[in-house]
Amino acid sequence: MREVAFITQNKEKWLNFEQAIFHRRFKDPDELATLYIHIINDLSYAQTYYPKSRVIAYLNQLAAKAFQSIYRTRRQDTNRLLYFFRTEVPLTVYQHRRYFAYAFTLFFIFVAIGVVSAAHDDTFVRLILGDGYVNMTLDNIKNGDPVAVYKSGSNWGSFIGITLNNIYVSMRAFVYGIFGGLGTGWILLQNGIMLGAFQYMFHAEGVLWESVRGIWIHGAMEIFSIVVTGAAGFILGAGILFPKTYSRKTSFKMAFKDGIRILLSTIPFFIAAGFLEGFVTRYAGVMPDMAALIIILGTLGFISYYYLIYPFIIHRKTVNSL
Structure with missing residues (x-):
């Protein structure tokens, strides 16, 4: 598949995912996890077939933000400060x-x-x-x-x-x-x-x-x-x-x-x-x-x-x- 066709085919899905991540428009963590898996698959595909494409950086950023959102919605810790140092900071650093x-x-x-x-x-x-x-x-x-x-x-x-x-x-x-x-x-x-x-x-x-x-x-x-x-x-x-x-x-x-x-x-x-x-x-x-x-x-x-x-x-x- 040509890169332009790949982007056209998935653009709407990526934009929906972006809205879900940055505006928290998702029903539950499982929905977010499903969206994340789709993004990871698209990222892997792009890295394989379009290694020099700018879309890789874009998908990487979406995936990285998803890390924090998934952990935030699934976390078990009641200590907010502990969660900050144990999870939020390391994911941001990564x-x-x-x-x-x-x-x-x-x-x-x-x-x-x-x-x-x-x-x-x-x-x-x-x-x-x-x-x-x-x-x-x-x-x-x-x-x-x-x-x-x-x-x-x-x-x-x-x-x-x-x-x-x-x-x-x-x-x-x-x-x-x-x-x-x-x-x-x-x-x-x-x-x-x-x-x-x-x-x-x-x-x-x-x-x-x-x-x-x-x-x-x-x-x-x-x-x-x-x-x-x-x-x-x-x-x-x-x-x-x-x-x-x-x-x-x-x-x-x-x-x-x-x-x-x-x-x-x-x-x-x-x-x-x-x-x-x-x-x-x-x-x-x-x-x-x-x-x-x-x-x-x-x-x-x-x-x-x-x-x-x-x-x-x-x-x-x-x-x-x-």
């Missing part, structure tokens, strides 16, 4: 997984730029971090405590201040996505280059491990969460730039809801990172290396699992439940 790939790829590139620039220009670190901060850090290194800056202030004061600042940065990363994703890219650029230059400074002074042991106790979840909100910002930008078959207003609303869902999911991780920075990082200097390593790998492993692995597990369970 639906927009390519934007997570974009965010992490760009961030790693920006970190590399920071490292390379600092390695080839002695003034670069001071340009990025400022003379005052660099001089203070160098003095701390000479005094045998490279991450002494994290010992300043009270435990609770540091915890609250750092947590609020991280949430503020994450909100900017998301909201700036309204500029077609460019604003979000700028936030990732700033943080990536700063991180790369910062870590190279410790490497150049021969205290890289001491800095890693201190900074990444809280930094694993903190930095990871900022990149996640960057992905949310890219989702928002894509919703404005690429409305596909929807009106730009409808596409923006859909992207905003998905992005804000991902943004909200990072708040517990920012709180945990702030707690670690306020109450644990300050003791990194006297902490056994193994204890620091367990905390770093444990926090990084947990947040990586939640955003990079768990969404695929929930997606598979959704498909198998149909």
Whole structure:
């Protein structure tokens, strides 16, 4: 069958499905599941016979939205918050997984730029971090405590201040996505280059491990969460730039809801990172290396699992439940 004939034959069915999904015009979950199966069959057919067709992206989007609707109507959990973190967020992440790939790829590139620039220009670190901060850090290194800056202030004061600042940065990363994703890219650029230059400074002074042991106790979840909100910002930008078959207003609303869902999911991780920075990082200097390593790998492993692995597990369970 020619692609045009395939689209003509199924167009009305797809539009009905779209109405059912986005306006919840279906009688019960079984009806929705039946519609979903038809869409999956059409998607498989299109992927086989029209692999370069734009209709594949359209059907993929419909199927992804169906995941959330089916789970929402069939869920057993009475705890709305639990359902949000266990199901809604993972399905949203899976639906927009390519934007997570974009965010992490760009961030790693920006970190590399920071490292390379600092390695080839002695003034670069001071340009990025400022003379005052660099001089203070160098003095701390000479005094045998490279991450002494994290010992300043009270435990609770540091915890609250750092947590609020991280949430503020994450909100900017998301909201700036309204500029077609460019604003979000700028936030990732700033943080990536700063991180790369910062870590190279410790490497150049021969205290890289001491800095890693201190900074990444809280930094694993903190930095990871900022990149996640960057992905949310890219989702928002894509919703404005690429409305596909929807009106730009409808596409923006859909992207905003998905992005804000991902943004909200990072708040517990920012709180945990702030707690670690306020109450644990300050003791990194006297902490056994193994204890620091367990905390770093444990926090990084947990947040990586939640955003990079768990969404695929929930997606598979959704498909198998149909």
